[in-house]
Amino acid sequence: MEMNVLDFLSYGFIQRALIAGSFTALLCSTLGVLLVLRRLSLIGDGLAHVTFGSVALGLVLKVFPLYVSIPVVMASSLGILKLMERARLFGDAAIGIVSAVGIAGGVILASRAGGFNVDIFSYLFGNILSIGWTEMYTSIALSVVVLLAIFLNYYEIFSLTFDEEFARVSGIDTEKLNRLIVLFTAVTVVLTMKVVGIMLTSALLILPAVTAFQVAKGFKHALVYSAVFSLFSVISGIFISFIFNLPTGAAIVLLNFLLFLLAYSFRRFGARRN
């Protein structure tokens, strides 16, 4: 068995999947905490739909989809913010509009191109084992930038997440910070599409965060627990899917849900015992 694990780890595609998956897991878990607490959980879903449109655009233009998706999804994330501010829409309505436009654009591009080959499915449902070197290095670089920015702005982001008005009175530029958070989310969603797929991206943003909230005793705890649950689910999901020949993205999401049920039961059991 030990030999099998070593064999498993010696594959280049497994190494790339584990490395890219781990960095993406850290990103999703950190941003997920902020998004869920600000009741913007579904922004991941909306931006994932835009990612579908941008991948379609990349395939039509014969450009590496990641390079098209990152700017398009970042612009869309700012569009959601602008709709919320200027058109006086609630977050869910703004997300719904951008999400629908993303899907519609993707479908039209697909029909004009006469359909796509199997590539689009690896983006829709994820294929972490097909992550290439470029995608892995891009994941690492962007993850480091985003996580470092969050670390350096920790108190501002914490204050904004807890109470936006108080944050403004404290002299925090909340508009700039809001823009930064949605841009980071856009980058994260694009990086996540190969890990769990466009269809399941929001699960990796939401589930580790809500699992952490069941057991966390503070904001820092929530961030750390969310990261641990997310990393565990991604790494275990890769192993399990390889061993049992299951779709990796779906395995990761179901593992996350299992962790949520365990954490929820732990909290309920603990509360009853006290």
Place this chain on the structure above:
Amino acid sequence: MQIEPIMCQGLSFRYGDHEVLSDISFTVNRGDYVGLVGPNGSGKSTLIRIILGLLRPLTGRVMVFGADPSERKLRDRLGYLPQKMASFNPHFPSSVREIVSLGLISGRRFPKSLGRDDHIAIDKALDLMNISGISRSLIGDLSGGQQQRVFLARALVNGPELLVLDEPTTALDPETRQNFFTLLAELNRTGKVTVVLVTHDIGSIGKYASRLLYIDKSVVFYGGFDEFCLSGDMGKFFGESSQHLICHRHE
């Protein structure tokens, strides 16, 4: 020349075509405890938001400690306690200590961090509010009165000279409300903190505040309670029963 905590001159504000504030002028002196009252929609919260630099007036000007309210250097001289229910997620996974620490980041430069002195300040604020024993509890697990003490600790942790509170006792039961007002009065008297309190609780404000600012789009009355009681306007604004309740302590 002494720089006063708040000075408003000819202030007006409107949301679209709807005029909310018109030609508001008043000065809050150091050590004042001002009760800001008025009917619903009279512009109290808008006035507070202008003083805090969250809104800009259409005409006129506001000076907070002699500076524009939006200036960064003012931030550590101000403490703010917003309306609790309007902006608070009770399931937020944050400890009492973490929330109080947020009061210390005002006006600090990037990257903001907390040092040893900051942790001492947090301990002092927790002690002052008598909540040291629950410093590691989650905010959502506390009673309404305890939560309000946490938010007041957050407003006080940076040692502000001016404390602005927007209807802070709305969700509190009578006993907790009474304790809260007593605590504020104590801070004003012994801590020399200037207090501006928006409230509908005219009974409590009459008991503790030194001055009353009554607005209804414009300033209707600004002055001491004795003056207000003698003016005979108390019954007109707050109902006849308030006359005895508020003016009694001044007789």
